[in-house]
Amino acid sequence: MVTDNKKKGLGRRKFHIRTGDTVYVIAGKDKGKTGKVIRVLRDKNKALVGKLNMVKRHSRPSQKNPTGGIIEKEAPIHLSNLMPYDPTVKRPVRVGYKVLPTKEKVRYSKKSGEEIKI
Template sequence: MFRIVKGDTVQVISGSEKGNRGKVIELTKDKNKVKVQGLNMVKRHVKPSQSNPEGGIIEKEAFLHISNVMIVDPKSDKPTRIGAGYDKDGKKVRVAQVSKEQLD
């Protein structure tokens, strides 16, 4: 089970994008990488096709390793580690370590 899921707000903690925040838009479980909206932008040369008749150079997000991002605590607005806890029904949920707030 990953501690970060699609839709979470994360902060980059190392690399050229350090300190920037964004929302997770894609996750690859086999390679342990995340794609964050608006961060780690790369340029790709694209051949003309039916979906993109112009072709040319496009800018899109590249993957970051999951160890280089931390989830942002919704209550304190700081990066936090994530632990496991249980709700009233006994279901396992993610818990922010800074504020002890449930994330699920």
């Protein structure tokens, strides 16, 4: 299985979700919940969202974890199942890009027009 976007012929993709964004889950077992993006996995088109899509992993004892046992951690969610969340309108929104007069490129909420810091 090839996971590199260049090898798949997808080229460079523009992601509407970035690390630190608050997102709304639109599909899956955590549908309707919001959370903060911990990390975006660009090669897999997925993101880790804090305290959402929790899975249990069994680990054997190691130096880092001498007792071993069952650990709960976040599993990645596909980007198509996430939407940026705008706290001013309290709903998920689409994101647009615009260039300010100072030649600075910013993201903004298409619903409220508020800027989202990059």
